[in-house]
Amino acid sequence: MRAGLVRPRAHRYMARMDDTPLTFHKMHGAGNDFVVIDSRHRASGVMTAALAQAIGDRHRGVGFDQLAELRSDDAADLALDFWNADGSQAGACGNATRCVAAMVMAQCKATSLSIRTARGLLRAEDRDGQIWVNMGAPVLDWQGIPLARDCDTLHLPLSGDPTAVGMGNPHCVFFVPDAEAAPVASQGPLVEHDPLFPEATNVEFAALSAPNHLRLRVWERGTGITLACGSGACATAVAAHLRGLTGRQVTITADGGTLMVDWRDDGVWLSGPVAHVFTATLAAGFGA
Structure with missing residues (x-):
């Protein structure tokens, strides 16, 4: 891509009012x-x-x-x-x-x-060339995620029995038999704007593919389908452990690559390419 972009039409965007590159x-x-x-x-x-x-x-x-x-x-x-x-x-x-x-x-x-x-x-x-970030402790109470009302965050009152986890942003994690067949494009936007989530939510569809290994597909709040989501991987790993599906160290294969999550006492650590x-x-x- 060239280091200069075609200037968009003035009537479409009113975002930047100076000429500083x-x-x-x-x-x-x-x-x-x-x-x-x-x-x-x-x-x-x-x-x-x-x-x-x-x-x-x-x-x-x-x-x-x-x-x-x-x-x-x-x-x-x-x-x-x-x-x-x-x-x-x-x-x-x-x-x-x-x-x-x-x-x-x-x-x-x-x-x-x-x-x-x-x-x-x-x-x-930087651990031997691998960048790890501590994303902090997961938020598991309904007010902090946040949800619109008090309910069991491990088993939300929604079709599909999802789990809610906050990682600085809200996540709704569905565990499905086959992530490839998950209705990400159709169900993602519906769940994103469900009244249970006053600030909308990211939506994850995860399937256990091997011990401590999850296949993940993501609908991101405000964006749509993405090839990976770091906070979503963290939320999914937390939800999987709480549901008894994995340990606290989880490998997550998203559409765009593989991420590693390690839920420690000091927070949820994330690494990947x-x-x-x-x-x-x-x-x-x-x-x-």
Whole structure:
């Protein structure tokens, strides 16, 4: 892709009102793809809902599953904000966090980082070239996930007997006999906007394929079907262990690759592949 994008029509987007070129990185973790914008040198972040939508348009912009914006932080090595392709914000994104951690560690030759997100302060570690991120403790109470009313989060009162887990964002995990045959495209959006989830939810369909190995397909809130979901993998591993299907160390095969989850006493750790695709600059005035 060229390091300059065709400027979209002014009447379609009203997102960016200056002519400052905006550099970004395109990255992915197991096919879960991201635009990464580094705003640590700026006084504040540049992202808005409209600009996120403009960049997220796969036909007129760049396209992404989520966008991650880096900001400076007084108490951490960096802070991260996450945006969905529909312009809504996300509280957590495990694969994007891993991608950013890999990029920043390479820049500063570090082997660990502290990262501030809406989820809280997360720790990332380079273990022999493998990037691991502690996504924090899972949220299992109905108010914290959140749900609209008090109910058994391990067995939700929905068809299919799913489990609800919070990982800084809500997840609804269905255990199915065959993940390949799961109705992701049809059932995903219905569950995403079910009244039980006041902030909508990510939806996972998982099948046990071997001991401590799950096959996972995902419908992400605000985005749709994605090739992988880091926080979704964490939520699925937690739900699988709580339902007695796996141990606390789980290998998860998503559509785009394999992720590893390790639920420890200090939180749910996530690892998997990371790739930097290209660095480019949006055309001056993009989104204006």
